[in-house]
Amino acid sequence: MTSGRPARVDLPVEADPTGSGSARLPFVVYVLAVGTFLMLTTEFVVAGLLPEIAGDLQVSVAQAGLLITVFAAGMIVGAPAMALLTRRTPRRVTLVSALVVFAVGHVVVAVASSFPLLLVARFATAWATGAFWAVASVVATRAAGPAASARALGLVGAGGMLANVVGVPIGAFAGQLSGWRGPFWALAALALVAVPLIARHVPRDEDGAPVVSVRSELGALVSGRLWLVLAACATTTGGVLSAYSYISPLLTDRAGIAPAWVPLVLVGFGVGSLVGTVAGGRLGDVHPHATTVAVAVSTTGVLLALSLLAAHPLPTVLLVVLLGLLGLSANPVLSALAVGFAGVAPTLGVALSVSAYNLGTAVGSGFAGRALDSGLGATGPAVVGTVIAALTVLPTVALARVGRRRGAAAPTTTSPVPVGS
Numbered sequence: 001m002t003s004g005r006p007a008r009v010d011l012p013v014e015a016d017p018t019g020s021g022s023a024r025l026p027f028v029v030y031v032l033a034v035g036t037f038l039m040l041t042t043e044f045v046v047a048g049l050l051p052e053i054a055g056d057l058q059v060s061v062a063q064a065g066l067l068i069t070v071f072a073a074g075m076i077v078g079a080p081a082m083a084l085l086t087r088r089t090p091r092r093v094t095l096v097s098a099l100v101v102f103a104v105g106h107v108v109v110a111v112a113s114s115f116p117l118l119l120v121a122r123f124a125t126a127w128a129t130g131a132f133w134a135v136a137s138v139v140a141t142r143a144a145g146p147a148a149s150a151r152a153l154g155l156v157g158a159g160g161m162l163a164n165v166v167g168v169p170i171g172a173f174a175g176q177l178s179g180w181r182g183p184f185w186a187l188a189a190l191a192l193v194a195v196p197l198i199a200r201h202v203p204r205d206e207d208g209a210p211v212v213s214v215r216s217e218l219g220a221l222v223s224g225r226l227w228l229v230l231a232a233c234a235t236t237t238g239g240v241l242s243a244y245s246y247i248s249p250l251l252t253d254r255a256g257i258a259p260a261w262v263p264l265v266l267v268g269f270g271v272g273s274l275v276g277t278v279a280g281g282r283l284g285d286v287h288p289h290a291t292t293v294a295v296a297v298s299t300t301g302v303l304l305a306l307s308l309l310a311a312h313p314l315p316t317v318l319l320v321v322l323l324g325l326l327g328l329s330a331n332p333v334l335s336a337l338a339v340g341f342a343g344v345a346p347t348l349g350v351a352l353s354v355s356a357y358n359l360g361t362a363v364g365s366g367f368a369g370r371a372l373d374s375g376l377g378a379t380g381p382a383v384v385g386t387v388i389a390a391l392t393v394l395p396t397v398a399l400a401r402v403g404r405r406r407g408a409a410a411p412t413t414t415s416p417v418p419v420g421s
Helices: 027-048 050-057 066-085 091-111 115-144 146-178 182-201 204-208 214-222 224-244 247-254 259-286 288-309 313-327 331-341 346-372 377-391 393-406
Strands: none
Touching (some): 027 115, 027 146, 027 182, 066 346, 091 182, 115 146, 115 331, 115 346, 146 182, 146 259, 224 247, 224 313, 224 331, 224 346, 224 377, 224 393, 247 259, 247 313, 247 377, 259 313, 259 331, 288 313, 288 331, 288 393, 331 346, 346 377, 377 393
């Protein structure tokens, strides 16, 4: 395990992984899923607290929204930066340190009265989140083994999806009862509770792993397949979240659904995302390329139908739930591919995928906001999402063709990767 000799961990393309995919995942994967639940809760909970934050700090709601933008920007630059900066640090130490920084950042937010200080704290917290997400993904794939790595990433990702279903609504409700600072105190406390779990259950054999040079890590980025995966990461989330970010006006202004029912529809989206992420991880271990292509095509179809049928309440609600079920279900597979195609730099590879997800979200939601103010009105974001999602077909089909031509499949933790890199 501590040798610098590469260990091949290839996953056969479109093949049954000899039944091992049904084996129970290691407990550490569930612990890491709890960590991602905290990380994604903090990313999205602010959206439900913006009016309270704006009123307390005497800024506009639009200005308060910078707390979301700054967090996304921190994830974009922080994930790959921290992957490089912590490459000599044992992964267990990186995960624990990220949780501690996460907790401190939330305490600062909870006590600060200066809006600029809140922005700085959110930016720093995003760096810690990016570091945790990237390293957790690699640890999960290592612990699960090559035949179940996408399933493990699906479970880790499901922790993030569960944040939309449970964490964000509870955080918003708690904010109404105890003030907007309450959820940040709670997240800080939960992060500190998670520290001993991570310290105890992340394998210590990572601590003696060989260190790969920066030049070698950056050299791994010449992989054309890695950049195809990153393009798919950006467009798949960009397409879905372009529509989802502005789903409320679509439901109320276009479909005529009462505002009181909107949260219930959003819960339906969240539940669909949770189920889809877990199912996508399972399918991706057996049929990685088929899964990514099928999700890209079906998501495009759902968004197109949503654009065309938005005036009809029942079909719109069903399509929003279906969008949650399908739209992000290939993400664990794409993250697994990023780990594999990055070669000797798996942590950097998955960190770049985190950046790509957030970049796609930021760019897609920006275009969607403009479309909302255009002649397209409330259906504009769904139209933008359809176009962006359709672009996902290009890199996923290209990856499938390259995989068939090379006779190797899309690995989940792939071709030769030093176990301790």
